[in-house]
Amino acid sequence: MNNGTKQPKRSDEPIWWALFSAGGVCFAVVIPGSLLSLAVLYPLGLISAEMLSYERVHHMVFEAFFGLGGLAFVGAAICLPLFHAVHRIHHGLHDLQWAHGPVAKVICYGAAILLSAIALGLWFF
Amino acid sequence: MTQTIVIARYNPEQDEKPHHEAYQVQSDDNTSVLDALQQVQQQDPGLSFRWSCRMAICGSCGVMVNGVPKLGCQTFLRDYPAGLVITPLSNFAVEKDLIVNMEPFLEHLSAIKPWLINTAEGTQPHVQTPKQLAKYQQFANCINCGLCYSACPQFGLNPEFRGPAALALAHRYNLDSRDQGKAQRMPELNAKNGVWTCTFVGFCSEVCPKKVDPAAAINQGKVESAKDMIVSVLKPSGAR
Numbered sequence: 001m002n003n004g005t006k007q008p009k010r011s012d013e014p015i016w017w018a019l020f021s022a023g024g025v026c027f028a029v030v031i032p033g034s035l036l037s038l039a040v041l042y043p044l045g046l047i048s049a050e051m052l053s054y055e056r057v058h059h060m061v062f063e064a065f066f067g068l069g070g071l072a073f074v075g076a077a078i079c080l081p082l083f084h085a086v087h088r089i090h091h092g093l094h095d096l097q098w099a100h101g102p103v104a105k106v107i108c109y110g111a112a113i114l115l116s117a118i119a120l121g122l123w124f125f
Numbered sequence: 126m127t128q129t130i131v132i133a134r135y136n137p138e139q140d141e142k143p144h145h146e147a148y149q150v151q152s153d154d155n156t157s158v159l160d161a162l163q164q165v166q167q168q169d170p171g172l173s174f175r176w177s178c179r180m181a182i183c184g185s186c187g188v189m190v191n192g193v194p195k196l197g198c199q200t201f202l203r204d205y206p207a208g209l210v211i212t213p214l215s216n217f218a219v220e221k222d223l224i225v226n227m228e229p230f231l232e233h234l235s236a237i238k239p240w241l242i243n244t245a246e247g248t249q250p251h252v253q254t255p256k257q258l259a260k261y262q263q264f265a266n267c268i269n270c271g272l273c274y275s276a277c278p279q280f281g282l283n284p285e286f287r288g289p290a291a292l293a294l295a296h297r298y299n300l301d302s303r304d305q306g307k308a309q310r311m312p313e314l315n316a317k318n319g320v321w322t323c324t325f326v327g328f329c330s331e332v333c334p335k336k337v338d339p340a341a342a343i344n345q346g347k348v349e350s351a352k353d354m355i356v357s358v359l360k361p362s363g364a365r
Contacts, residue, residue, distance in 0.1 A: 097282070
Protein backbone atom coordinates (compact mmCIF):
# COMPACT_ATOMS: atom_id res chain seq x y z
CA MET A 1 0.00 0.00 0.00
CA ASN A 2 1.20 3.47 -0.84
CA ASN A 3 1.19 5.57 2.31
CA GLY A 4 2.03 8.77 0.46
CA THR A 5 5.58 9.12 1.81
CA LYS A 6 7.42 7.78 -1.25
CA GLN A 7 6.84 9.66 -4.50
CA PRO A 8 7.55 7.92 -7.80
CA LYS A 9 9.96 9.51 -10.27
CA ARG A 10 8.51 11.79 -12.93
CA SER A 11 8.50 10.20 -16.39
CA ASP A 12 10.16 12.02 -19.31
CA GLU A 13 7.41 10.67 -21.55
CA PRO A 14 5.52 14.04 -21.79
CA ILE A 15 8.37 15.38 -23.99
CA TRP A 16 8.16 12.48 -26.46
CA TRP A 17 4.38 12.41 -26.27
CA ALA A 18 4.17 16.15 -27.05
CA LEU A 19 6.44 15.69 -30.10
CA PHE A 20 4.39 12.62 -31.08
CA SER A 21 1.14 14.60 -30.82
CA ALA A 22 2.48 17.54 -32.81
CA GLY A 23 3.86 15.11 -35.40
CA GLY A 24 0.48 13.42 -35.63
CA VAL A 25 -1.18 16.71 -36.57
CA CYS A 26 1.52 17.30 -39.21
CA PHE A 27 1.09 13.75 -40.54
CA ALA A 28 -2.64 14.35 -40.84
CA VAL A 29 -2.53 17.84 -42.38
CA VAL A 30 0.84 18.94 -43.76
CA ILE A 31 1.99 15.64 -45.33
CA PRO A 32 -1.24 14.92 -47.27
CA GLY A 33 -1.40 18.58 -48.37
CA SER A 34 2.23 18.48 -49.53
CA LEU A 35 1.77 15.16 -51.31
CA LEU A 36 -1.42 16.36 -52.99
CA SER A 37 0.14 19.54 -54.30
CA LEU A 38 3.68 18.31 -55.07
CA ALA A 39 3.10 14.66 -56.03
CA VAL A 40 -0.38 14.74 -57.61
CA LEU A 41 -1.57 18.19 -58.73
CA TYR A 42 1.82 19.39 -59.97
CA PRO A 43 2.59 16.33 -62.18
CA LEU A 44 -0.98 16.45 -63.52
CA GLY A 45 -0.35 20.03 -64.57
CA LEU A 46 -3.12 21.36 -62.29
CA ILE A 47 -0.54 23.55 -60.55
CA SER A 48 1.37 25.63 -63.04
CA ALA A 49 5.13 25.18 -63.32
CA GLU A 50 5.34 28.91 -62.55
CA MET A 51 4.01 28.34 -59.03
CA LEU A 52 6.92 26.04 -58.22
CA SER A 53 9.62 27.83 -60.16
CA TYR A 54 13.08 27.93 -58.58
CA GLU A 55 12.89 31.64 -57.86
CA ARG A 56 9.48 31.45 -56.22
CA VAL A 57 10.29 28.39 -54.06
CA HIS A 58 13.68 29.86 -53.11
CA HIS A 59 11.96 33.07 -52.02
CA MET A 60 9.30 31.16 -49.98
CA VAL A 61 11.79 28.86 -48.29
CA PHE A 62 14.77 31.12 -47.65
CA GLU A 63 13.68 34.76 -47.85
CA ALA A 64 10.02 35.27 -46.92
CA PHE A 65 9.50 35.95 -43.20
CA PHE A 66 13.29 35.88 -42.61
CA GLY A 67 13.39 32.35 -44.05
CA LEU A 68 11.07 31.03 -41.34
CA GLY A 69 8.76 29.53 -44.00
CA GLY A 70 11.43 26.97 -44.87
CA LEU A 71 12.12 26.26 -41.20
CA ALA A 72 8.39 25.73 -40.56
CA PHE A 73 8.08 23.41 -43.57
CA VAL A 74 11.11 21.30 -42.57
CA GLY A 75 9.76 21.10 -39.02
CA ALA A 76 6.20 20.24 -40.03
CA ALA A 77 6.94 17.93 -42.98
CA ILE A 78 10.06 16.14 -41.72
CA CYS A 79 11.09 16.64 -38.07
CA LEU A 80 7.79 16.34 -36.21
CA PRO A 81 6.49 13.43 -38.37
CA LEU A 82 9.82 11.69 -37.65
CA PHE A 83 9.23 11.97 -33.90
CA HIS A 84 5.67 10.73 -34.43
CA ALA A 85 6.90 7.69 -36.36
CA VAL A 86 9.69 6.70 -33.94
CA HIS A 87 7.33 7.08 -30.98
CA ARG A 88 5.00 4.52 -32.57
CA ILE A 89 7.95 2.23 -33.39
CA HIS A 90 9.29 2.57 -29.82
CA HIS A 91 5.95 1.64 -28.25
CA GLY A 92 5.35 -1.02 -30.91
CA LEU A 93 8.67 -2.68 -29.99
CA HIS A 94 7.55 -2.70 -26.35
CA ASP A 95 4.10 -4.10 -27.23
CA LEU A 96 5.65 -6.91 -29.28
CA GLN A 97 8.19 -7.46 -26.48
CA TRP A 98 11.00 -7.24 -29.04
CA ALA A 99 12.86 -4.48 -27.29
CA HIS A 100 12.27 -2.23 -24.36
CA GLY A 101 14.39 -0.20 -22.02
CA PRO A 102 16.85 2.61 -22.57
CA VAL A 103 18.67 1.16 -25.61
CA ALA A 104 15.52 1.00 -27.78
CA LYS A 105 14.61 4.48 -26.60
CA VAL A 106 18.00 5.97 -27.46
CA ILE A 107 18.02 4.31 -30.90
CA CYS A 108 14.46 5.40 -31.76
CA TYR A 109 14.54 9.00 -30.57
CA GLY A 110 18.23 9.29 -31.46
CA ALA A 111 17.35 8.45 -35.07
CA ALA A 112 14.66 11.12 -35.11
CA ILE A 113 17.02 13.70 -33.62
CA LEU A 114 19.81 12.81 -36.08
CA LEU A 115 17.56 12.86 -39.18
CA SER A 116 15.94 16.11 -37.98
CA ALA A 117 19.39 17.66 -37.54
CA ILE A 118 20.35 16.62 -41.09
CA ALA A 119 17.10 18.06 -42.50
CA LEU A 120 17.53 21.32 -40.61
CA GLY A 121 21.20 21.41 -41.60
CA LEU A 122 20.29 21.09 -45.29
CA TRP A 123 17.83 23.94 -44.92
CA PHE A 124 20.24 26.11 -42.93
CA PHE A 125 23.32 25.79 -45.14
CA MET B 126 -33.62 -25.22 -24.39
CA THR B 127 -30.39 -26.91 -23.40
CA GLN B 128 -27.11 -25.18 -24.07
CA THR B 129 -23.54 -26.28 -23.50
CA ILE B 130 -21.16 -23.96 -21.68
CA VAL B 131 -17.50 -24.56 -21.10
CA ILE B 132 -15.98 -23.38 -17.81
CA ALA B 133 -12.34 -23.13 -16.80
CA ARG B 134 -11.79 -25.16 -13.64
CA TYR B 135 -8.80 -24.97 -11.34
CA ASN B 136 -8.40 -26.29 -7.84
CA PRO B 137 -4.90 -25.41 -6.63
CA GLU B 138 -4.99 -28.29 -4.10
CA GLN B 139 -5.62 -30.93 -6.78
CA ASP B 140 -4.85 -29.58 -10.24
CA GLU B 141 -1.46 -28.82 -11.72
CA LYS B 142 -2.98 -26.34 -14.13
CA PRO B 143 -6.43 -25.07 -15.15
CA HIS B 144 -8.54 -27.21 -17.49
CA HIS B 145 -11.86 -26.77 -19.29
CA GLU B 146 -15.05 -28.70 -18.51
CA ALA B 147 -18.34 -28.67 -20.44
CA TYR B 148 -21.72 -28.45 -18.69
CA GLN B 149 -25.32 -28.59 -19.90
CA VAL B 150 -27.59 -25.77 -18.72
CA GLN B 151 -31.24 -24.91 -19.33
CA SER B 152 -31.55 -21.51 -20.97
CA ASP B 153 -34.18 -19.13 -22.31
CA ASP B 154 -33.96 -15.51 -23.47
CA ASN B 155 -33.52 -14.32 -19.87
CA THR B 156 -30.70 -16.63 -18.83
CA SER B 157 -27.58 -14.71 -17.91
CA VAL B 158 -24.08 -16.13 -17.64
CA LEU B 159 -24.42 -15.74 -13.86
CA ASP B 160 -27.70 -17.74 -13.91
CA ALA B 161 -25.95 -20.44 -15.94
CA LEU B 162 -23.03 -20.56 -13.48
CA GLN B 163 -25.49 -20.97 -10.61
CA GLN B 164 -27.16 -23.85 -12.46
CA VAL B 165 -23.77 -25.50 -12.86
CA GLN B 166 -23.14 -24.98 -9.15
CA GLN B 167 -26.31 -27.01 -8.47
CA GLN B 168 -24.73 -29.87 -10.46
CA ASP B 169 -21.24 -29.36 -9.04
CA PRO B 170 -21.20 -27.51 -5.70
CA GLY B 171 -17.41 -27.24 -5.92
CA LEU B 172 -17.56 -24.57 -8.65
CA SER B 173 -16.31 -21.25 -7.28
CA PHE B 174 -17.17 -17.81 -8.59
CA ARG B 175 -17.93 -14.39 -7.12
CA TRP B 176 -21.30 -12.68 -7.35
CA SER B 177 -23.58 -10.50 -5.29
CA CYS B 178 -26.10 -8.02 -6.66
CA ARG B 179 -27.17 -9.58 -9.99
CA MET B 180 -27.78 -6.07 -11.41
CA ALA B 181 -24.42 -4.70 -12.58
CA ILE B 182 -23.86 -2.55 -9.51
CA CYS B 183 -21.55 -4.56 -7.25
CA GLY B 184 -18.99 -5.44 -9.93
CA SER B 185 -18.25 -8.87 -8.41
CA CYS B 186 -19.17 -11.28 -11.22
CA GLY B 187 -16.55 -10.31 -13.83
CA VAL B 188 -15.42 -13.23 -16.02
CA MET B 189 -14.04 -13.68 -19.53
CA VAL B 190 -16.75 -14.83 -21.96
CA ASN B 191 -15.14 -16.11 -25.16
CA GLY B 192 -12.04 -14.12 -24.24
CA VAL B 193 -13.81 -10.80 -23.63
CA PRO B 194 -14.19 -9.38 -20.09
CA LYS B 195 -17.89 -9.24 -19.13
CA LEU B 196 -20.10 -9.01 -16.07
CA GLY B 197 -21.84 -12.38 -15.74
CA CYS B 198 -25.12 -10.78 -14.69
CA GLN B 199 -25.18 -8.45 -17.69
CA THR B 200 -24.30 -11.03 -20.35
CA PHE B 201 -26.94 -13.36 -21.79
CA LEU B 202 -26.67 -16.85 -23.26
CA ARG B 203 -29.04 -15.81 -26.08
CA ASP B 204 -26.20 -13.72 -27.54
CA TYR B 205 -23.93 -16.79 -27.85
CA PRO B 206 -25.78 -19.30 -30.06
CA ALA B 207 -22.44 -20.88 -31.04
CA GLY B 208 -21.60 -21.58 -27.40
CA LEU B 209 -19.48 -19.87 -24.81
CA VAL B 210 -16.29 -20.47 -22.89
CA ILE B 211 -16.14 -18.88 -19.43
CA THR B 212 -12.70 -18.27 -17.99
CA PRO B 213 -11.40 -16.17 -15.07
CA LEU B 214 -10.52 -12.50 -15.63
CA SER B 215 -7.27 -12.17 -17.59
CA ASN B 216 -4.15 -10.47 -16.20
CA PHE B 217 -4.93 -11.54 -12.61
CA ALA B 218 -3.69 -14.59 -10.72
CA VAL B 219 -6.32 -17.35 -10.49
CA GLU B 220 -7.11 -18.51 -6.95
CA LYS B 221 -9.75 -21.14 -7.75
CA ASP B 222 -11.99 -21.75 -10.79
CA LEU B 223 -13.32 -18.29 -11.78
CA ILE B 224 -12.01 -16.45 -8.72
CA VAL B 225 -8.99 -14.20 -9.23
CA ASN B 226 -6.83 -12.28 -6.79
CA MET B 227 -7.96 -8.65 -7.06
CA GLU B 228 -5.39 -7.41 -4.52
CA PRO B 229 -3.05 -5.79 -7.14
CA PHE B 230 -6.00 -3.80 -8.50
CA LEU B 231 -6.98 -2.64 -5.00
CA GLU B 232 -3.40 -1.53 -4.33
CA HIS B 233 -3.36 0.55 -7.52
CA LEU B 234 -6.73 1.99 -6.59
CA SER B 235 -5.69 3.12 -3.10
CA ALA B 236 -2.39 4.54 -4.42
CA ILE B 237 -4.18 7.31 -6.35
CA LYS B 238 -6.27 8.36 -3.30
CA PRO B 239 -9.74 7.96 -4.81
CA TRP B 240 -11.62 10.04 -2.27
CA LEU B 241 -12.40 13.72 -1.72
CA ILE B 242 -9.43 15.49 -0.17
CA ASN B 243 -10.61 18.75 1.35
CA THR B 244 -9.18 20.33 4.46
CA ALA B 245 -11.83 23.07 4.72
CA GLU B 246 -13.40 23.17 8.16
CA GLY B 247 -17.05 23.95 8.73
CA THR B 248 -20.50 22.49 8.64
CA GLN B 249 -21.69 24.04 5.38
CA PRO B 250 -22.22 21.66 2.43
CA HIS B 251 -19.88 22.01 -0.56
CA VAL B 252 -22.19 23.50 -3.17
CA GLN B 253 -21.63 22.41 -6.76
CA THR B 254 -23.19 23.74 -9.96
CA PRO B 255 -24.52 21.34 -12.65
CA LYS B 256 -21.59 22.48 -14.84
CA GLN B 257 -19.05 21.50 -12.17
CA LEU B 258 -20.82 18.15 -11.72
CA ALA B 259 -20.84 17.48 -15.48
CA LYS B 260 -17.03 17.79 -15.62
CA TYR B 261 -16.45 14.56 -13.68
CA GLN B 262 -19.81 12.76 -13.50
CA GLN B 263 -19.12 10.28 -16.31
CA PHE B 264 -15.90 9.15 -14.63
CA ALA B 265 -17.70 8.71 -11.29
CA ASN B 266 -19.70 5.68 -12.46
CA CYS B 267 -16.90 3.15 -11.90
CA ILE B 268 -17.99 0.05 -9.91
CA ASN B 269 -14.42 -1.33 -9.48
CA CYS B 270 -15.26 -4.53 -11.34
CA GLY B 271 -11.77 -4.76 -12.86
CA LEU B 272 -12.94 -5.64 -16.39
CA CYS B 273 -10.78 -2.81 -17.78
CA TYR B 274 -7.66 -4.38 -16.21
CA SER B 275 -8.41 -7.66 -17.98
CA ALA B 276 -8.92 -5.75 -21.24
CA CYS B 277 -5.70 -3.73 -20.94
CA PRO B 278 -2.72 -5.21 -22.83
CA GLN B 279 -0.35 -2.78 -21.09
CA PHE B 280 -1.47 -3.99 -17.64
CA GLY B 281 -0.92 -7.52 -18.96
CA LEU B 282 2.67 -6.64 -19.88
CA ASN B 283 3.37 -4.50 -16.83
CA PRO B 284 1.39 -5.27 -13.64
CA GLU B 285 2.96 -2.20 -12.00
CA PHE B 286 0.86 0.01 -14.32
CA ARG B 287 -1.70 1.84 -12.17
CA GLY B 288 -4.28 0.88 -14.79
CA PRO B 289 -7.53 2.19 -16.30
CA ALA B 290 -9.95 2.29 -13.36
CA ALA B 291 -7.47 3.79 -10.87
CA LEU B 292 -6.34 6.49 -13.32
CA ALA B 293 -9.94 7.25 -14.35
CA LEU B 294 -10.84 7.71 -10.68
CA ALA B 295 -7.78 9.91 -10.10
CA HIS B 296 -9.02 12.08 -12.98
CA ARG B 297 -12.55 12.01 -11.57
CA TYR B 298 -11.39 13.46 -8.20
CA ASN B 299 -8.95 15.90 -9.84
CA LEU B 300 -11.89 17.32 -11.85
CA ASP B 301 -14.14 17.64 -8.80
CA SER B 302 -14.54 21.28 -7.72
CA ARG B 303 -14.83 20.16 -4.05
CA ASP B 304 -11.47 18.37 -4.14
CA GLN B 305 -8.07 19.82 -3.22
CA GLY B 306 -6.01 16.66 -3.61
CA LYS B 307 -4.70 17.06 -7.16
CA ALA B 308 -1.18 17.98 -6.03
CA GLN B 309 -1.07 14.76 -3.98
CA ARG B 310 -2.27 12.63 -6.90
CA MET B 311 -0.19 14.12 -9.71
CA PRO B 312 3.13 12.38 -8.77
CA GLU B 313 1.42 9.00 -9.30
CA LEU B 314 -0.02 10.14 -12.65
CA ASN B 315 3.31 11.66 -13.75
CA ALA B 316 5.24 8.46 -13.13
CA LYS B 317 6.18 5.88 -15.75
CA ASN B 318 3.57 3.52 -14.30
CA GLY B 319 0.98 6.31 -14.15
CA VAL B 320 -0.77 7.67 -17.25
CA TRP B 321 2.36 7.21 -19.40
CA THR B 322 2.18 3.42 -19.67
CA CYS B 323 -1.13 3.77 -21.53
CA THR B 324 -0.87 3.59 -25.34
CA PHE B 325 -4.53 4.41 -25.95
CA VAL B 326 -5.58 0.94 -27.08
CA GLY B 327 -9.06 1.83 -25.86
CA PHE B 328 -10.33 -1.69 -25.13
CA CYS B 329 -10.86 -0.66 -21.47
CA SER B 330 -13.56 1.77 -22.59
CA GLU B 331 -15.16 -0.82 -24.87
CA VAL B 332 -15.58 -3.40 -22.10
CA CYS B 333 -16.57 -0.98 -19.33
CA PRO B 334 -20.09 -2.02 -18.22
CA LYS B 335 -20.74 1.51 -16.92
CA LYS B 336 -19.48 3.49 -19.96
CA VAL B 337 -16.89 5.28 -17.81
CA ASP B 338 -14.45 5.65 -20.75
CA PRO B 339 -11.18 5.24 -18.82
CA ALA B 340 -9.18 5.65 -22.06
CA ALA B 341 -10.47 9.22 -22.40
CA ALA B 342 -9.80 9.90 -18.71
CA ILE B 343 -6.20 8.66 -18.98
CA ASN B 344 -5.53 10.68 -22.11
CA GLN B 345 -6.95 13.80 -20.47
CA GLY B 346 -4.64 12.84 -17.60
CA LYS B 347 -1.70 12.86 -20.03
CA VAL B 348 -2.51 16.47 -20.92
CA GLU B 349 -2.67 17.31 -17.19
CA SER B 350 0.63 15.52 -16.58
CA ALA B 351 2.31 17.34 -19.50
CA LYS B 352 1.04 20.67 -18.11
CA ASP B 353 2.28 19.65 -14.67
CA MET B 354 5.73 18.99 -16.12
CA ILE B 355 5.87 22.42 -17.78
CA VAL B 356 4.80 24.07 -14.50
CA SER B 357 7.47 22.12 -12.58
CA VAL B 358 10.14 23.30 -15.03
CA LEU B 359 9.01 26.94 -14.81
CA LYS B 360 8.66 26.90 -11.02
CA PRO B 361 11.94 28.11 -9.48
CA SER B 362 11.62 25.81 -6.46
CA GLY B 363 10.93 22.74 -8.60
CA ALA B 364 9.00 21.37 -5.67
CA ARG B 365 6.89 19.04 -7.78
